[in-house]
Amino acid sequence: MGPEAACSGWGLLSRLRVRTWIEPVVASTQVASSLYEAGLLLVVKASFGAGASSNHSASPSPRGALEDQQQRAISNFYIVYNLVVGLTPLLSAYGLGWLSDRYHRKISICVALLGFLLSRLGLLLKVLLDWPVEVLYGAAALNGLCGGFSAFWSGVMALGSLGSSEGRRSVRLILIDLTLGLAGFCGSMASGHLFKQMTGHSGQGLVLTACSVSCATFALFYSLLVLKVPESMAGPGKALPAVDMVSGTVGTYRALDPDQLDKQSVVGHPLSPGKAQPPRTIIALLFLGAIIYDLAVVGTVDVMPLFMLREPLSWNQVQVGYGMAAGYTIFITSFLGVLVFSRCFQDTTMIMIGMVSFGSGALLLAFVKETYMFYIARAVMLFALIPVTTIRSAMSKLIKGSSYGKVFVILQLSLALTGVVTSTVYNKIYQLTMEKFIGTCFALSSFLSFLAIIPIGCGTQPDLSSDCPALRPFPGPYFYGSLC
Template sequence: MGLGVTCPWGSRLSGLQVRTWIEPVVASTQVAGSLYDAGLLLVVKESFAPKAGGSSNHSASQSLRGYQEDQQQKAISNFYIIYNLVIGLTPLLSAYGLGWLSDRYHRKISICTSMLGILLCRIGLLLKVMLGWPVEVMYGAGALSGLCGGFSAYWSGVMALGSLSCSEGRRSLRLILVDLILGLAGFCGSMASGYLFKSMVGHSARGLVLTACSVSCAAFALFYSLFVLKVPPESMSKPNKVCPTVDTVSGTEGTYRTLDPDELDKQNVSTNPLTPEKRKPSRTILVLLFVGAIIYDLAVVGTVDVMSLFVLNEPLKWDQVQLGYGMASGYIIFITSFLGVLVFSRCFQDTTMIIIGMISFGSGALLLAFVKKTYMFFIARAFMLFALIPVTTIRSAMSKLIKDSSYGKVFVILQLCLTLTSVVTSTVYNKIYQLTLDKFIGTCFVLSFFFSFLAIVPIGIVAYKQVPKSQEESAGK
């Protein structure tokens, strides 16, 4: 299945072991992605920019400019409605098949194929900037990336290789660190995006350096994964027989366990079977966790999609550099959420951490609705420091309710639900944003605040169902 590895692993920093690290691929791909996201938004904005027109009447010209800016916002929103549908739905045709091929033939199939599509999509934006193609060509570029598996196939392949490269006891920490690398790389790319977009003189070439850097990073990631990256021996992912994995800290173990379907911990399943008494309530709790994750994802996706349009319009009206800073602030959440899990898991249960994250995001979304100045925007983002905790911890909680052999099936179903939710949410939120643009521009953020706190309801029920059991156990002791 994987590449044969016969070299001894005596040195922890041997050249062969370094070649099994997935971090260089993750970092370069994420830098390329953050540059691409910023570049696409700025290119689309310029494509729909209102044409300059003279007017002797100052008040009339002001009114006309305001009308043109509203029309530009609606045009950008309509573009992203179609674009998000394309990149959200097309991976459903190929991602599962690529995962199946990776499980049975070679672990790098899903990574390399999806990264080829990502590279072609970045090249599409570069050609649009160089040749002046219509912006609608990006629909085709997005579809091409999706048909090659998109982010879904790429990230599942990354998680599988990360699982194989360490023992089960170290797997959770290793993959959380991969998430941290993802956030740091995105932060760096976003910080540089505004400067790179403005670095080329001349209106026809604006964004050329930015898109070229994005293509270069994506090409490096593809060639690294093809010719340098090695598949680690599967024996590394087996449980430690001397020190078996024990969930001693709630919320930190089991988050990314057994992502590789070929590595089933049969011993753990046999020693911890689900009794008939636990199966029924576990199913109920599992459904509640699904509902909580879907509602919360609805709030997050809607806010993120509208936020990029919001900062380009009045009252903020950011330029390219400010937009890069704003996008970079979103990646700081990867760091703070990671630190939050490490700290909160020592004091709170999984459900409490999930609720903390939902309250954090909901509070920030409500503040965004009333932002008038740039500093107010960053204050609102500061309230969202723990926004990534809920979905990660929900996966951790699910892993403690099901058998190891069901991890892949349950997580695939969850990811499919989140993907479909994202597609529908993006369309609905963009339409709501257009309809409320002239009335109250923060309507979508208020809606996200409502959904974020609504997601607390099923999580609260889970917490309520678990409290009596813990009390009975303590009383019995």
């Protein structure tokens, strides 16, 4: 009877651990989001295309002029839409993060998923009832008032950090990103085909939006009824010190991993406090690097759908879905990159590798003329996801677990706020330069990506105590640190 009781207890424990996995929520939410993003672009394009054709039925214009007019209309729509999406979470996301830290970790996730569901329903009703596209602004506002992606992703990162040890946290968080990427890839690949399932202006996109609503509904009910909050894996002896109490060694290059603190005291290589960066300075520089890098990424992501629809690519619905799916492959390659690089490099080195990868790919994207060139540029961005995810991991090692929700939501809101400004500026730049040099925005993103390396390098100092050459950071931080 003893072995049977032990087996039943083990089975119950395994089921409880499965219920702490956040991946099913992330996967279903991202499938819904990828279907929604593709559907939003194609529905808005169809709406403005119909309007343009009716306005010019009596006096036909050249195809290029109609295309430019449609591009400007879509771009102006996204300027307002992104402003609503980016600014409305500022009213609620921090409060949801505070409530999650104080009462229950699932609050920010569940409330944000309710907003996701309402926004997807808004697109479904627009397609079903042929409402004007301005209705989507209201749906986006409801999404933002429920916390939006800022509240959702900060809650996901908090649960992922709680359920992982410090030494494996970078891998744990990038695994969550991998789940998001695989789900987004599948959703984007199917989006173009689902959009074409029903023909006619009123029914086009109905199947796509209905699938998006179904996935969002599943994510909400799973998070409410199935998901459990994991217990913290940091033992009593591994409790993180408060930010104000951390010794000067936290400012070393290896200080992004608190496990190195004990190792340094054992081998007898303490660094002088005068040469160490204060922890608040490190966190501020990590914030700055993440924001600059996010400016580059958001600008590229916002302009890329318009770039796909216009010459020289001029893609159809299926090709647009494939192009969006190509962007999600970086989740797979970034995950593999973290698995390999985390064995040889510290967090800061991995961050800079990702920034160089994205900056190089964005520069190639600026000169794309053919379809194959687009996919080559996307392939060069294979490690583009590493920086922000690793920055979150590094920050989680410098703060207490009870502050994860607030700190992560502050970071996410900072990224969202700068993303709003970036979206507006990039869309205006795109409108002004699309006839002269359509790759101007991508070239600017490349510059910003390389610029983001500087604060990351300035915030660290080399630790030469390691006897293993593979574990010593490569020369990047030394050079940028000398500039500061």
